[in-house]
Amino acid sequence: MKLLVTSDLHYNLQQFDWLLQTADRYDYVVLAGDLLNVAGYLELEVQITVISEYLQTLSQRTKVIACSGNHDGENKTRSGEYTATWMQGIATDRIFVDWQHVHDDDTAISVCPWWDGPESRQAMAEMLAEHSQHPAKKWVWVHHAPPDACRVSWTGKRHGGDRFLNQLIELYHPTVVFSGHIHTAPFYQVGGWVDRIGKTWVCNPGHQPGPVPTTIQFDLSTMMAVFDSSEGRETADLSDLDAPLHVQA
Ligand SMILES: [Zn+2]
Structure with a gap:
Protein backbone atom coordinates (compact mmCIF):
# COMPACT_ATOMS: atom_id res chain seq x y z
CA MET A 1 0.00 0.00 0.00
CA LYS A 2 1.53 3.26 -1.13
CA LEU A 3 0.89 6.53 0.67
CA LEU A 4 1.85 10.05 -0.28
CA VAL A 5 2.11 11.98 2.97
CA THR A 6 2.17 15.74 3.21
CA SER A 7 1.16 18.32 5.78
CA ASP A 8 0.71 22.01 6.49
CA LEU A 9 -0.32 23.09 3.01
CA HIS A 10 -1.89 26.13 4.68
CA TYR A 11 -4.15 27.04 1.78
CA ASN A 12 -1.29 27.02 -0.72
CA LEU A 13 -3.44 26.26 -3.80
CA GLN A 14 -0.44 25.63 -6.02
CA GLN A 15 0.55 22.82 -3.68
CA PHE A 16 -2.98 21.42 -3.80
CA ASP A 17 -2.78 21.60 -7.62
CA TRP A 18 0.48 19.67 -7.49
CA LEU A 19 -1.21 16.98 -5.38
CA LEU A 20 -3.98 16.66 -7.98
CA GLN A 21 -1.35 15.96 -10.65
CA THR A 22 0.48 13.35 -8.57
CA ALA A 23 -2.25 11.64 -6.59
CA ASP A 24 -3.12 8.76 -8.92
CA ARG A 25 0.26 7.09 -8.33
CA TYR A 26 -0.71 6.33 -4.72
CA ASP A 27 -3.36 4.36 -2.89
CA TYR A 28 -3.85 7.24 -0.48
CA VAL A 29 -2.88 10.86 -0.16
CA VAL A 30 -2.47 11.72 3.52
CA LEU A 31 -2.83 15.31 4.67
CA ALA A 32 -1.61 15.55 8.25
CA GLY A 33 -3.43 18.74 9.16
CA ASP A 34 -3.29 22.50 8.67
CA LEU A 35 -5.02 22.52 5.31
CA GLN A 56 -13.44 16.11 -3.54
CA THR A 57 -11.49 16.41 -6.81
CA LEU A 58 -8.49 14.73 -5.22
CA SER A 59 -10.71 11.84 -4.11
CA GLN A 60 -11.61 11.16 -7.73
CA ARG A 61 -7.93 10.32 -8.33
CA THR A 62 -7.10 8.47 -5.11
CA LYS A 63 -8.37 7.94 -1.58
CA VAL A 64 -7.77 10.82 0.79
CA ILE A 65 -7.03 10.91 4.50
CA ALA A 66 -7.07 14.29 6.22
CA CYS A 67 -6.80 15.13 9.90
CA SER A 68 -7.37 18.56 11.38
CA GLY A 69 -4.58 20.80 12.61
CA ASN A 70 -4.56 23.92 14.76
CA HIS A 71 -5.45 26.04 11.69
CA ASP A 72 -8.47 23.99 10.66
CA GLY A 73 -11.06 24.42 13.43
CA GLU A 74 -13.90 26.71 12.45
CA ASN A 75 -16.27 25.81 15.28
CA LYS A 76 -16.06 25.89 19.04
CA THR A 77 -17.52 23.22 21.29
CA ARG A 78 -19.54 24.19 24.35
CA SER A 79 -16.39 23.97 26.43
CA GLY A 80 -14.69 26.44 24.07
CA GLU A 81 -12.39 24.06 22.21
CA TYR A 82 -11.91 24.49 18.48
CA THR A 83 -13.05 21.67 16.22
CA ALA A 84 -13.09 21.17 12.43
CA THR A 85 -16.78 20.45 11.89
CA TRP A 86 -16.47 21.16 8.16
CA MET A 87 -14.29 18.10 7.69
CA GLN A 88 -17.04 15.83 9.02
CA GLY A 89 -19.26 17.18 6.25
CA ILE A 90 -16.92 16.18 3.43
CA ALA A 91 -16.32 12.57 4.50
CA THR A 92 -17.18 10.00 1.81
CA ASP A 93 -16.16 6.44 1.08
CA ARG A 94 -12.98 7.95 -0.44
CA ILE A 95 -12.34 10.85 1.95
CA PHE A 96 -11.51 9.87 5.53
CA VAL A 97 -11.36 12.52 8.24
CA ASP A 98 -11.02 13.07 12.01
CA TRP A 99 -12.30 10.25 14.22
CA GLN A 100 -12.36 7.64 11.45
CA HIS A 101 -10.76 4.21 11.50
CA VAL A 102 -9.89 3.03 8.01
CA HIS A 103 -9.31 -0.68 7.48
CA ASP A 104 -7.57 -1.62 4.25
CA ASP A 105 -5.86 -4.95 3.69
CA ASP A 106 -3.55 -5.63 6.66
CA THR A 107 -3.57 -2.01 7.79
CA ALA A 108 -5.75 0.15 10.02
CA ILE A 109 -5.45 3.92 9.93
CA SER A 110 -6.67 6.14 12.78
CA VAL A 111 -7.38 9.74 11.84
CA CYS A 112 -6.83 11.86 14.96
CA MET A 127 -11.06 6.97 20.16
CA LEU A 128 -7.63 5.29 20.06
CA ALA A 129 -8.64 2.97 22.91
CA GLU A 130 -11.67 1.96 20.87
CA HIS A 131 -9.63 1.52 17.68
CA SER A 132 -7.14 -0.66 19.59
CA GLN A 133 -9.99 -3.15 20.06
CA HIS A 134 -10.03 -3.75 16.28
CA PRO A 135 -6.38 -4.50 15.57
CA ALA A 136 -4.67 -4.95 12.22
CA LYS A 137 -1.15 -6.11 11.36
CA LYS A 138 -0.11 -2.48 10.83
CA TRP A 139 -1.61 0.45 12.70
CA VAL A 140 -1.07 3.92 11.27
CA TRP A 141 -1.97 7.16 13.06
CA VAL A 142 -2.38 10.52 11.42
CA HIS A 143 -2.02 13.24 14.09
CA HIS A 144 -1.14 16.84 13.29
CA ALA A 145 1.31 17.56 16.14
CA GLY A 161 5.83 18.20 20.02
CA ASP A 162 2.89 16.79 21.93
CA ARG A 163 3.87 14.92 25.09
CA PHE A 164 0.42 13.42 25.42
CA LEU A 165 0.95 11.74 22.06
CA ASN A 166 4.19 10.21 23.38
CA GLN A 167 2.17 8.61 26.20
CA LEU A 168 -0.30 7.15 23.69
CA ILE A 169 2.52 5.85 21.49
CA GLU A 170 4.11 4.17 24.51
CA LEU A 171 0.75 2.65 25.38
CA TYR A 172 -0.25 1.28 21.96
CA HIS A 173 2.98 1.04 19.89
CA PRO A 174 1.46 1.95 16.51
CA THR A 175 3.52 1.05 13.44
CA VAL A 176 3.81 4.60 12.07
CA VAL A 177 2.62 8.04 13.13
CA PHE A 178 2.36 10.73 10.44
CA SER A 179 2.41 14.30 11.69
CA GLY A 180 3.28 17.83 10.62
CA HIS A 181 3.01 21.06 12.61
CA ILE A 182 6.73 21.66 13.10
CA HIS A 183 7.40 23.00 9.63
CA THR A 184 11.18 23.11 9.83
CA ALA A 185 12.00 19.86 11.64
CA PRO A 186 13.21 17.99 8.51
CA PHE A 187 15.65 20.75 7.65
CA TYR A 188 17.74 20.85 10.83
CA GLN A 189 20.77 18.73 11.56
CA VAL A 190 19.35 17.55 14.90
CA GLY A 191 15.88 17.43 13.40
CA GLY A 192 14.59 15.09 10.75
CA TRP A 193 11.58 13.81 8.81
CA VAL A 194 11.71 10.38 10.39
CA ASP A 195 12.61 9.00 13.80
CA ARG A 196 11.67 6.09 16.01
CA ILE A 197 10.08 5.97 19.44
CA GLY A 198 10.28 2.43 20.79
CA LYS A 199 8.69 0.29 18.07
CA THR A 200 6.98 3.19 16.35
CA TRP A 201 8.23 5.12 13.34
CA VAL A 202 7.33 8.79 13.51
CA CYS A 203 7.34 10.97 10.38
CA ASN A 204 6.91 14.66 9.64
CA PRO A 205 7.23 15.89 6.05
CA GLY A 206 7.53 19.52 7.22
CA HIS A 207 6.57 22.43 5.03
CA GLN A 208 8.12 24.56 2.32
CA PRO A 209 6.80 27.55 0.37
CA GLY A 210 6.43 27.42 -3.42
CA PRO A 211 4.40 25.26 -5.78
CA VAL A 212 5.56 21.84 -4.57
CA PRO A 213 4.88 20.56 -1.05
CA THR A 214 7.38 18.55 0.93
CA THR A 215 6.29 14.91 0.82
CA ILE A 216 7.02 11.47 2.17
CA GLN A 217 6.27 8.54 -0.12
CA PHE A 218 5.65 5.70 2.26
CA ASP A 219 5.26 2.12 1.06
CA LEU A 220 3.61 0.18 3.88
CA SER A 221 4.31 -3.15 2.15
CA THR A 222 8.07 -2.70 1.94
CA MET A 223 8.38 -0.09 4.73
CA MET A 224 10.52 2.11 2.47
CA ALA A 225 10.16 5.86 2.93
CA VAL A 226 11.27 8.59 0.54
CA PHE A 227 11.33 12.24 1.57
CA ASP A 228 11.35 14.94 -1.11
CA SER A 229 11.89 18.66 -0.59
CA SER A 230 13.51 21.47 -2.54
CA GLU A 231 16.76 20.44 -0.86
CA GLY A 232 16.67 17.02 -2.49
CA ARG A 233 15.66 13.46 -1.77
CA GLU A 234 16.36 11.25 1.23
CA THR A 235 15.37 7.62 1.70
CA ALA A 236 15.10 5.34 4.70
CA ASP A 237 14.57 1.61 4.94
CA LEU A 238 12.24 1.15 7.91
CA SER A 239 11.73 -2.60 7.47
CA ASP A 240 14.00 -3.63 10.35
CA LEU A 241 13.00 -2.27 13.74
CA ASP A 242 16.20 -3.57 15.30
CA ALA A 243 18.55 -1.85 12.87
CA PRO A 244 19.70 1.70 13.63
CA LEU A 245 17.88 4.37 11.66
CA HIS A 246 19.88 5.21 8.57
CA VAL A 247 18.75 8.01 6.29
CA GLN A 248 20.36 8.11 2.87
CA ALA A 249 20.76 11.35 0.97
ZN1 LIG B 1 1.28 24.42 10.14
Whole structure:
Protein backbone atom coordinates (compact mmCIF):
# COMPACT_ATOMS: atom_id res chain seq x y z
CA MET A 1 0.00 0.00 0.00
CA LYS A 2 1.53 3.26 -1.13
CA LEU A 3 0.89 6.53 0.67
CA LEU A 4 1.85 10.05 -0.28
CA VAL A 5 2.11 11.98 2.97
CA THR A 6 2.17 15.74 3.21
CA SER A 7 1.16 18.32 5.78
CA ASP A 8 0.71 22.01 6.49
CA LEU A 9 -0.32 23.09 3.01
CA HIS A 10 -1.89 26.13 4.68
CA TYR A 11 -4.15 27.04 1.78
CA ASN A 12 -1.29 27.02 -0.72
CA LEU A 13 -3.44 26.26 -3.80
CA GLN A 14 -0.44 25.63 -6.02
CA GLN A 15 0.55 22.82 -3.68
CA PHE A 16 -2.98 21.42 -3.80
CA ASP A 17 -2.78 21.60 -7.62
CA TRP A 18 0.48 19.67 -7.49
CA LEU A 19 -1.21 16.98 -5.38
CA LEU A 20 -3.98 16.66 -7.98
CA GLN A 21 -1.35 15.96 -10.65
CA THR A 22 0.48 13.35 -8.57
CA ALA A 23 -2.25 11.64 -6.59
CA ASP A 24 -3.12 8.76 -8.92
CA ARG A 25 0.26 7.09 -8.33
CA TYR A 26 -0.71 6.33 -4.72
CA ASP A 27 -3.36 4.36 -2.89
CA TYR A 28 -3.85 7.24 -0.48
CA VAL A 29 -2.88 10.86 -0.16
CA VAL A 30 -2.47 11.72 3.52
CA LEU A 31 -2.83 15.31 4.67
CA ALA A 32 -1.61 15.55 8.25
CA GLY A 33 -3.43 18.74 9.16
CA ASP A 34 -3.29 22.50 8.67
CA LEU A 35 -5.02 22.52 5.31
CA LEU A 36 -6.21 26.06 6.02
CA ASN A 37 -4.43 29.20 7.14
CA VAL A 38 -6.02 31.15 9.98
CA ALA A 39 -3.46 33.90 9.39
CA GLY A 40 -4.39 34.10 5.70
CA TYR A 41 -6.08 37.00 4.01
CA LEU A 42 -9.17 34.99 3.07
CA GLU A 43 -11.99 34.29 5.48
CA LEU A 44 -11.99 30.80 6.84
CA GLU A 45 -15.39 30.07 5.33
CA VAL A 46 -14.07 30.82 1.85
CA GLN A 47 -11.00 28.67 2.44
CA ILE A 48 -13.22 25.81 3.64
CA THR A 49 -15.33 25.97 0.47
CA VAL A 50 -12.30 25.94 -1.81
CA ILE A 51 -10.38 23.23 0.04
CA SER A 52 -13.48 21.03 0.33
CA GLU A 53 -13.74 21.14 -3.46
CA TYR A 54 -10.05 20.33 -3.82
CA LEU A 55 -10.44 17.30 -1.57
CA GLN A 56 -13.44 16.11 -3.54
CA THR A 57 -11.49 16.41 -6.81
CA LEU A 58 -8.49 14.73 -5.22
CA SER A 59 -10.71 11.84 -4.11
CA GLN A 60 -11.61 11.16 -7.73
CA ARG A 61 -7.93 10.32 -8.33
CA THR A 62 -7.10 8.47 -5.11
CA LYS A 63 -8.37 7.94 -1.58
CA VAL A 64 -7.77 10.82 0.79
CA ILE A 65 -7.03 10.91 4.50
CA ALA A 66 -7.07 14.29 6.22
CA CYS A 67 -6.80 15.13 9.90
CA SER A 68 -7.37 18.56 11.38
CA GLY A 69 -4.58 20.80 12.61
CA ASN A 70 -4.56 23.92 14.76
CA HIS A 71 -5.45 26.04 11.69
CA ASP A 72 -8.47 23.99 10.66
CA GLY A 73 -11.06 24.42 13.43
CA GLU A 74 -13.90 26.71 12.45
CA ASN A 75 -16.27 25.81 15.28
CA LYS A 76 -16.06 25.89 19.04
CA THR A 77 -17.52 23.22 21.29
CA ARG A 78 -19.54 24.19 24.35
CA SER A 79 -16.39 23.97 26.43
CA GLY A 80 -14.69 26.44 24.07
CA GLU A 81 -12.39 24.06 22.21
CA TYR A 82 -11.91 24.49 18.48
CA THR A 83 -13.05 21.67 16.22
CA ALA A 84 -13.09 21.17 12.43
CA THR A 85 -16.78 20.45 11.89
CA TRP A 86 -16.47 21.16 8.16
CA MET A 87 -14.29 18.10 7.69
CA GLN A 88 -17.04 15.83 9.02
CA GLY A 89 -19.26 17.18 6.25
CA ILE A 90 -16.92 16.18 3.43
CA ALA A 91 -16.32 12.57 4.50
CA THR A 92 -17.18 10.00 1.81
CA ASP A 93 -16.16 6.44 1.08
CA ARG A 94 -12.98 7.95 -0.44
CA ILE A 95 -12.34 10.85 1.95
CA PHE A 96 -11.51 9.87 5.53
CA VAL A 97 -11.36 12.52 8.24
CA ASP A 98 -11.02 13.07 12.01
CA TRP A 99 -12.30 10.25 14.22
CA GLN A 100 -12.36 7.64 11.45
CA HIS A 101 -10.76 4.21 11.50
CA VAL A 102 -9.89 3.03 8.01
CA HIS A 103 -9.31 -0.68 7.48
CA ASP A 104 -7.57 -1.62 4.25
CA ASP A 105 -5.86 -4.95 3.69
CA ASP A 106 -3.55 -5.63 6.66
CA THR A 107 -3.57 -2.01 7.79
CA ALA A 108 -5.75 0.15 10.02
CA ILE A 109 -5.45 3.92 9.93
CA SER A 110 -6.67 6.14 12.78
CA VAL A 111 -7.38 9.74 11.84
CA CYS A 112 -6.83 11.86 14.96
CA PRO A 113 -8.42 15.28 15.41
CA TRP A 114 -6.45 18.28 16.63
CA TRP A 115 -7.07 18.34 20.37
CA ASP A 116 -7.59 21.85 21.60
CA GLY A 117 -8.16 21.21 25.30
CA PRO A 118 -8.86 18.55 27.92
CA GLU A 119 -12.20 17.52 26.47
CA SER A 120 -11.07 16.86 22.90
CA ARG A 121 -7.86 15.32 24.21
CA GLN A 122 -9.85 12.84 26.27
CA ALA A 123 -12.13 12.10 23.34
CA MET A 124 -9.13 11.38 21.12
CA ALA A 125 -7.61 9.05 23.73
CA GLU A 126 -10.94 7.22 23.95
CA MET A 127 -11.06 6.97 20.16
CA LEU A 128 -7.63 5.29 20.06
CA ALA A 129 -8.64 2.97 22.91
CA GLU A 130 -11.67 1.96 20.87
CA HIS A 131 -9.63 1.52 17.68
CA SER A 132 -7.14 -0.66 19.59
CA GLN A 133 -9.99 -3.15 20.06
CA HIS A 134 -10.03 -3.75 16.28
CA PRO A 135 -6.38 -4.50 15.57
CA ALA A 136 -4.67 -4.95 12.22
CA LYS A 137 -1.15 -6.11 11.36
CA LYS A 138 -0.11 -2.48 10.83
CA TRP A 139 -1.61 0.45 12.70
CA VAL A 140 -1.07 3.92 11.27
CA TRP A 141 -1.97 7.16 13.06
CA VAL A 142 -2.38 10.52 11.42
CA HIS A 143 -2.02 13.24 14.09
CA HIS A 144 -1.14 16.84 13.29
CA ALA A 145 1.31 17.56 16.14
CA PRO A 146 4.30 15.24 16.24
CA PRO A 147 5.36 13.44 19.42
CA ASP A 148 7.77 15.42 21.56
CA ALA A 149 11.47 14.89 22.23
CA CYS A 150 12.40 13.33 18.91
CA ARG A 151 13.85 14.49 15.59
CA VAL A 152 10.50 15.30 14.02
CA SER A 153 9.57 17.74 16.81
CA TRP A 154 12.73 19.88 16.63
CA THR A 155 11.96 23.56 15.94
CA GLY A 156 15.57 24.63 15.67
CA LYS A 157 15.62 25.82 19.27
CA ARG A 158 13.63 23.29 21.24
CA HIS A 159 11.20 20.42 20.90
CA GLY A 160 7.67 21.51 20.06
CA GLY A 161 5.83 18.20 20.02
CA ASP A 162 2.89 16.79 21.93
CA ARG A 163 3.87 14.92 25.09
CA PHE A 164 0.42 13.42 25.42
CA LEU A 165 0.95 11.74 22.06
CA ASN A 166 4.19 10.21 23.38
CA GLN A 167 2.17 8.61 26.20
CA LEU A 168 -0.30 7.15 23.69
CA ILE A 169 2.52 5.85 21.49
CA GLU A 170 4.11 4.17 24.51
CA LEU A 171 0.75 2.65 25.38
CA TYR A 172 -0.25 1.28 21.96
CA HIS A 173 2.98 1.04 19.89
CA PRO A 174 1.46 1.95 16.51
CA THR A 175 3.52 1.05 13.44
CA VAL A 176 3.81 4.60 12.07
CA VAL A 177 2.62 8.04 13.13
CA PHE A 178 2.36 10.73 10.44
CA SER A 179 2.41 14.30 11.69
CA GLY A 180 3.28 17.83 10.62
CA HIS A 181 3.01 21.06 12.61
CA ILE A 182 6.73 21.66 13.10
CA HIS A 183 7.40 23.00 9.63
CA THR A 184 11.18 23.11 9.83
CA ALA A 185 12.00 19.86 11.64
CA PRO A 186 13.21 17.99 8.51
CA PHE A 187 15.65 20.75 7.65
CA TYR A 188 17.74 20.85 10.83
CA GLN A 189 20.77 18.73 11.56
CA VAL A 190 19.35 17.55 14.90
CA GLY A 191 15.88 17.43 13.40
CA GLY A 192 14.59 15.09 10.75
CA TRP A 193 11.58 13.81 8.81
CA VAL A 194 11.71 10.38 10.39
CA ASP A 195 12.61 9.00 13.80
CA ARG A 196 11.67 6.09 16.01
CA ILE A 197 10.08 5.97 19.44
CA GLY A 198 10.28 2.43 20.79
CA LYS A 199 8.69 0.29 18.07
CA THR A 200 6.98 3.19 16.35
CA TRP A 201 8.23 5.12 13.34
CA VAL A 202 7.33 8.79 13.51
CA CYS A 203 7.34 10.97 10.38
CA ASN A 204 6.91 14.66 9.64
CA PRO A 205 7.23 15.89 6.05
CA GLY A 206 7.53 19.52 7.22
CA HIS A 207 6.57 22.43 5.03
CA GLN A 208 8.12 24.56 2.32
CA PRO A 209 6.80 27.55 0.37
CA GLY A 210 6.43 27.42 -3.42
CA PRO A 211 4.40 25.26 -5.78
CA VAL A 212 5.56 21.84 -4.57
CA PRO A 213 4.88 20.56 -1.05
CA THR A 214 7.38 18.55 0.93
CA THR A 215 6.29 14.91 0.82
CA ILE A 216 7.02 11.47 2.17
CA GLN A 217 6.27 8.54 -0.12
CA PHE A 218 5.65 5.70 2.26
CA ASP A 219 5.26 2.12 1.06
CA LEU A 220 3.61 0.18 3.88
CA SER A 221 4.31 -3.15 2.15
CA THR A 222 8.07 -2.70 1.94
CA MET A 223 8.38 -0.09 4.73
CA MET A 224 10.52 2.11 2.47
CA ALA A 225 10.16 5.86 2.93
CA VAL A 226 11.27 8.59 0.54
CA PHE A 227 11.33 12.24 1.57
CA ASP A 228 11.35 14.94 -1.11
CA SER A 229 11.89 18.66 -0.59
CA SER A 230 13.51 21.47 -2.54
CA GLU A 231 16.76 20.44 -0.86
CA GLY A 232 16.67 17.02 -2.49
CA ARG A 233 15.66 13.46 -1.77
CA GLU A 234 16.36 11.25 1.23
CA THR A 235 15.37 7.62 1.70
CA ALA A 236 15.10 5.34 4.70
CA ASP A 237 14.57 1.61 4.94
CA LEU A 238 12.24 1.15 7.91
CA SER A 239 11.73 -2.60 7.47
CA ASP A 240 14.00 -3.63 10.35
CA LEU A 241 13.00 -2.27 13.74
CA ASP A 242 16.20 -3.57 15.30
CA ALA A 243 18.55 -1.85 12.87
CA PRO A 244 19.70 1.70 13.63
CA LEU A 245 17.88 4.37 11.66
CA HIS A 246 19.88 5.21 8.57
CA VAL A 247 18.75 8.01 6.29
CA GLN A 248 20.36 8.11 2.87
CA ALA A 249 20.76 11.35 0.97
ZN1 LIG B 1 1.28 24.42 10.14
